Amino acid sequence: MTSLEGTAMLHEQNITAATVADEKRVAEERTFKSHDGTEIFYRYWPAVGESAKGAILLFHRGHEHGGRMAHLVDELAMPDYAFYAWDARGNGRSAGERGYAPSFAALVRDIDCFVREIGRDGFGQRDIALIAQSFGAVLTAAWVHDYAPDIRAMVAASPAFSVKLYVPFAKEGIALWQKLKGRFFVNSYVKAKLLTHDAERIASFEADPLITRPIASNILVELYAHAARIVSDARAITVPTQLLISGADWVVRHGPQHEFFVNLASLAKERHVLPGFFHDTLGERDRKMALDLIRPFLEKQFATPEKAIDLTGADRTGYTRDEADHLASPLPLLSPKGLYWAMSRASIRMGAWLSPGMKTGIATGFDSGSTLDYVYENEARGIGFVARMVDRTFLDAIGWRGIRQRKLHLEELIGNAVAALKAAGRPAHIVDIAAGHGRYVLDAIAKCAEPPASVRLQDYSDINVGLGSKLIADRNLPTSVSFRKADAFDAKMLGALKPAPDLAIVSGLYELFADNAMIARSLGGLASAMQPGGLLIYTNQPWHPQLEMIARSLTSHRGGQAWVMRRRTQGEMDQLVAVAGFEKIDQRIDQWGIFTVSVARRV
Structure with a gap:
């Protein structure tokens, strides 16, 4: 090949690459049935070319839908990768009561079902990376924590670990009102101009008929509980993770985001604070700054993935070993904590005079087959109303509810x-x-x-x-x-x-x-x-x-x-x-x- 021929071929390749980058990729529209039969809508953009290097899943923020993440498919300029974007149940074109899900955990399990669905296209867990915003980022972090999938990477943009409700004691008030009156809906107070500086995004948000402003109270209450759990126990997450924090976010607090990053056990983890960015990190006017961070991070994880951390020795050197050793260490009897737990032990022994469940636990061990069988039967017993009430309190402990x-x-x-x-x-x-x-x-x-x-x-x-x-x-x-x-x-x-x-x-x-x-x-x-x-x-x-x-x-x-x-x-x-x-x-x-x-x- 002459140098002139080589130059001509290189020029032709550059024209082809530019053409691919300029062309908008067209989405296929699909649905699947989730774990409880709810029909979930999603968009699929096949990779450009014969075979995909991997699949990138997009998860939208609360109140929105996958269509508002679609711009990323072209803007990320990663034509060799397939893209998927769902509408979470109760949002966009997916089925379900608007703004509602049976539980936060049901939404997390929807993600697990979504990943199984795209497995039909030949993508295993090692072929997958996630990009998620706000509420969607909390859901994906929970899925990675709870299900431990072997995926390539996760990008979390402005995760909503702690929403700024502004009204004093709003969180406690929502929880109390739900307990008294049952589930109700809370309308989003956030105006589009507080989400982004991008005038086109503001206008499209205000005109979008698929925006779902109400959110069910049970999801708000559970969001706080699960977010706290995931942030405090982020050492369980070993997936390579990139965290993008909007520097001028009016919607969520920064503190838990930084705590989440510090606690991550991932060998490959990045944290970037984007100055002046509002909450819609990936829809901001200057989002190219964020996309230029995401692209190389994901491409590196697909090209040269981090070696998985060996957790089989965590019983000797892991953080849960440290936690168990701390719990096994005796407390000074006359210290405040020592006195508190001594009173707790005494109250259980006293409760055993009335509660057959507590009595069984003391006699055979609270982790014994006999105690578990009693918990499975879930029938409050004892002589008299007070005894049955004490036994019911024992049976309704959150651990026993989890056992059932x-x-x-x-x-x-x-x-x-x-x-x-x-x-x-x-x-x-x-x-x-x-x-x-x-x-x-x-x-x-x-x-x-x-x-x-x-x-x-x-x-x-x-x-x-x-x-x-x-x-x-x-x-x-x-x-x-x-x-x-x-x-x-x-x-x-x-x-x-x-x-x-x-x-x-x-x-x-x-x-x-x-x-x-x-x-x-x-x-x-x-x-x-x-x-x-x-x-x-x-x-x-x-x-x-x-x-x-x-x-x-x-x-x-x-x-x-x-x-x-x-x-x-x-x-x-x-x-x-x-x-x-x-x-x-x-x-x-x-x-x-x-x-x-x-x-x-x-x-």
């Missing part, structure tokens, strides 16, 4: 797993290696359209084995359903299970033991017993609002010791499962963010 929701999620996923195994022509032999009394498994299989071939329940406790066997007898179940005493951490025994399990269940066990070597031994034993395609259902506790109360006031099943729990982030738990030879395929989490139930496939 976990049971519902277990039953759902066990039913789904049995149906999937049967559809694949497998007999569905089930083992639960630490079943407690086994109530949730027995309730789940009772609802199956086609029963599993066998159910083997196991537990280390003679009490649990005896009461679980009684449950089986009381239900007149066939001999294919059995209960045996066994150690859930005996890898050799687990590896020799006959028949080999098609579905293994581990619920509420690993959360009670801090040592990851024990968990790895148990998972390894199950993996050696299972054939490829077999399913594992496992639970986890990535967060809990009452960790100190539990550690300082409640006793465990281990000889009356203090019940000190070491949390595992969802990322840590999923890595332990992956190392054992399983691939996570589904997950549920309760509306408070306390307990997860996940499904993984043996690979």
